[in-house]
Amino acid sequence: MIRAHHLWLVLLWLSLTSPGMAVEPMELPKGILQLDPYPSPTTELKDLDGEPYNLKEDKGAWVFVHFWASWCGPCREEMPAIQNMANTLQPEGFKLAMINTAEDEDTVFSFLSAHAPDVRPLMDRDGQVTEKWQPRGLPATYLVDPNGQVRYQALGGRAWDTPPYLTFLRDLMKPR
């Protein structure tokens, strides 16, 4: 027996709906949450070549902090859009920290060769840095402001190379 209120259900796919609710005005692109700012967790990692990375050193710029894994389907779908966005915005001063969660070098190298060859991966080998950020799931993206404060979070994968997101990210970088 299935009992549901405002709920459509297909097997164990749960789709929750309440069509009578008013839609709140959305100023942010779809799937972007504004957060009460908080200091970004310590993020010191090495890249695939063993070069050290410290998020603190990106202070002064907006940083796109992204967590992903090769086994995660939405991560695979999103990665080309991230690379396109990076190719567009990095020359304008936007920074990226692309953090792989708990995979080995061979896996990461193979994956990125196929999906985003220009991305510089940071290796969270044991997954402990990812844990500190407490993502809602994978993929997960946070936007860190030039003062090192976490200001926005993206829900799941986003079409980062499309106009709503590029405009939003560019607006962030504008001097205020």
Add this chain to the structure above:
Amino acid sequence: MPRPPQQIAAFYEARGFGKPMIEKLKQQCFITVWVHNKSSHVIWLELPQWRFSNTNGVVERRDRHYWKAVWNKMQIPLAHQSTFRWTLLPEILDFQPDEREGGNIILPRDNKPIQIQATFPTRTDKSGTPITVSFNNIQCAIDP
């Protein structure tokens, strides 16, 4: 969607998990769940409040704390523990409008049909009318 042991083994083997971990996981009943909030307000996933039962009574879900103890005892590498955790359904999550997340629920393997009662508090402060969904006759999947 219940997952058969072979499928679970193949997935985790591809992640580099060792044989002891795979063998342990193959003994479990995996159910993959996706939640998509199609409403315009927050809906809470509170997995500890879900109820699992069969004709023998309550079925205890094997949660993150259970697995942490198991993996630590088996001295499983942190990387594999981390990957494993990311494949589980979150314990608690305030689903935002249009947010979707999925993951596995793990129960002891049994051949009896399982009943699941899932309750979702609604609104940010949980003041809305809860949504309750019940499933009967869920079977742990077996290998073909």
